[in-house]
Amino acid sequence: MNKIYSFGIGVGSKNSQGEWLEVLFPSPQFKPDPEISGVLRAVLGHETADIELNNGQVIALESALRTSGDTLIADSLRMLSASDQPLVAVLLISDDAPVSVPQAYLKLQLLSHRLVKPHQTNIDGIFATLKNIAWTSAGPIDIAELPGRIVEAKLRGQSLTVNCIDKFPKMVDYVVPSGVRIADASRVRLGAYLGAGTTVMHEGFVNFNAGTEGPNMVEGRISAGVFCAAGSDIGGGASIMGTLSGGGQMVISLGKQCLLGANAGLGIPLGDRCTIEAGLYVTAGSVVTLIDKNNNETQAVKARELAHKNDLLFRRNSVSGRVECLTNKSAVELNDELH
Amino acid sequence: MNKIYSFGIGVGSKNSQGEWLEVLFPSPQFKPDPEISGVLRAVLGHETADIELNNGQVIALESALRTSGDTLIADSLRMLSASDQPLVAVLLISDDAPVSVPQAYLKLQLLSHRLVKPHQTNIDGIFATLKNIAWTSAGPIDIAELPGRIVEAKLRGQSLTVNCIDKFPKMVDYVVPSGVRIADASRVRLGAYLGAGTTVMHEGFVNFNAGTEGPNMVEGRISAGVFCAAGSDIGGGASIMGTLSGGGQMVISLGKQCLLGANAGLGIPLGDRCTIEAGLYVTAGSVVTLIDKNNNETQAVKARELAHKNDLLFRRNSVSGRVECLTNKSAVELNDELH
């Protein structure tokens, strides 16, 4: 028994102190055939989870895996064996919190490759593990080395432009899942999970450990930890509270075929076929007056009591100013040719 | 009689199957002199709307057009004749829906060159015509070819960064209309129409087949199909419903000198000199209480009944919570030195 949680061989970059900045894993493996573990350990040894490789080791590993019948991984390794950049193997026996940059990048790529869903892999402490990096037109640069690089480029009349200074890169420089459109790639972080048929428009945003089942239209902000089931539509500028910002302990999610209107906001988990009208922010503590099918008010409750209930329509009555909740039977369907 | 709707000679890129990805038309022509049609057909033949050209044909066409006195087009062709990239001529006799990538790009460039206004050219079915493309630091790349390109670049320590995965590119990589500022160019799609004197701030957005007459300040989102007349100001984060998202069948527009406050929203066409206060979302179905000049309420109507009316001020009464509409006599004037 050599069960493995995940395995990847990657190519990355380091700062001038030789510390890893980031790693691309072209073909990360999730719960691969246990036999692979034996092959890996025979070639790479048993020491640690992260093993830096030279090109010869990659070729040896390719050969061993091809012999054992793992052709796909072997093919990926053949490509990597030509690298003139640093290579690393990461072998995770169990789903522990990442304690190195390569491990953190492997876990984020498991998410974006749709091998695990948000909340299904342990990324505790990932902020402390990752380095703050300048993501530039010349690739990732350690923050401490950036000012010198900017001046050097300028003196030579070259363009060095900084796109992002952050611990997380954009997803699509590492993983391009099938069947998606992302109008402004800077707004989807590595570690996002975008199901097939997801469109993220210019005003959309998806954090790591968050995402969509697909198909979905995303024109608002999906915070860390939030997941949207199939057919839900996040309107332009809509806000969804996350566990990191504003949402407290409750994990926010959207069921199937929900609609958050433009500039609306959500602070509770929604069931299926729920709608929040454009411009209305429903927080967990909002007092909401329930209206029955006969248009009579029945009671007033805190919105958190409506968590996970289906077929609700939230609106602010434009005459009384009161926030109301109606049963909503008209389901939202996504237009195939949106945007 | 050889009337032409539009004509352009462009340079573009193809995927590895030889399919067009996109085309730049440096000098697209709208309803050019009918005589040009004869020249074009004499040189290029009569077959189809899209004719792929070799450099010799471009030179022959340049010569023929120069002889016929069309000096400006000839000058543009002289430049193109030096291309080492694929060239194409598109000749549209009438305003039909685009059925090829070159035709779609020609129509989008007619819009962004201000040769036609939104809704004035037929772009039916353009989504199905366009390909989903990765717009990268190395230029447009077919989605299917992207993952391999990313790994190849990484192995060589080169930076390949993906800015957008979408059917529509950003406008300014194709057309830079005079007299505009666009703080974040990724937020104006090709096919937008920006009149002279338009500033699109970082939070502004303009979709294709939408835009501004100019001058205008745009800090909010102008959805597909929406047009804003001169002097109107779209506040930060303001939402305007489009025909593709939320707005239904009614075409939304803004008259002259309107103001959408920050984080406001609009779901009806406005007349001239209307204001929606910051933070208020007026949808077509909002019940709005009308207030006359003597501050008496007169009636309550659905907002859609106020479509195209002038001099309205929409606000939510902060004591009663009611959405009200007042006559608004103070016109909005744009500050010359905004932002």
Added chain:
Amino acid sequence: MNKIYSFGIGVGSKNSQGEWLEVLFPSPQFKPDPEISGVLRAVLGHETADIELNNGQVIALESALRTSGDTLIADSLRMLSASDQPLVAVLLISDDAPVSVPQAYLKLQLLSHRLVKPHQTNIDGIFATLKNIAWTSAGPIDIAELPGRIVEAKLRGQSLTVNCIDKFPKMVDYVVPSGVRIADASRVRLGAYLGAGTTVMHEGFVNFNAGTEGPNMVEGRISAGVFCAAGSDIGGGASIMGTLSGGGQMVISLGKQCLLGANAGLGIPLGDRCTIEAGLYVTAGSVVTLIDKNNNETQAVKARELAHKNDLLFRRNSVSGRVECLTNKSAVELNDELH
């Protein structure tokens, strides 16, 4: 007495007419030792505030400053002396409005280097001084020269992509202050002041002459002229009115440990520990009903009368629709590991 307000030696770029487009000052000086003035004038002469330098002059200046003991500035000059791009010295005796591109860039860099805070340096008329520039993957390009450059690149199959068409570049291509993260660098303009410990998320925005004391979490929009004291948190999509857009004459600011909820808005200066709930826009003219500790309403006032008061909580009552203001004793603390 040779008092100096500011001094910088920079490297920049010019258009084909020889006009300055922009200048990078690697080590701008604010109120340096008066003795430096004498050294500068001895080497550079007395003529004007902006002096274009050849590399020999830079070396002479380096030598003179090293002799006078100004080692740090001398080191910076040694680096610049290797430039193959245009160099300029700017020497500002007093805090006058900038009248040239180099002067405007020096002042904006004083702000972003945290040498002066917003409103502490005179930038009157800076819009008229700066040129509208295309900020591209090939560096800054004069707008008039852009269309030709785009076509040239395209004909050779090269990628020239335009990121921004604006008078202000993004900050981090010039200044990278310590201890910050900026998820989308295009949303912080040069001239922003970001204190240590500031995180600007993807939806955050900071204009020039505006910023944060640090630490702060910024997920909303800090308009020109606005300053946020330590510990305040600007929620996703929150709007803050600026002096250029919507805020009128009153300078908006936030005290310590305030919270603007997601999609909220602010039109008055806040004291310390104030909260505006998610989705509520408080403008200066909003009528706000005050609620005391015993939950009784006391009076209704315009929000502008609450400017600079501490410990306020603004909310819209979700039953009555009324905007209310409560005393808020629970201070907001920033999570160290946010986002």
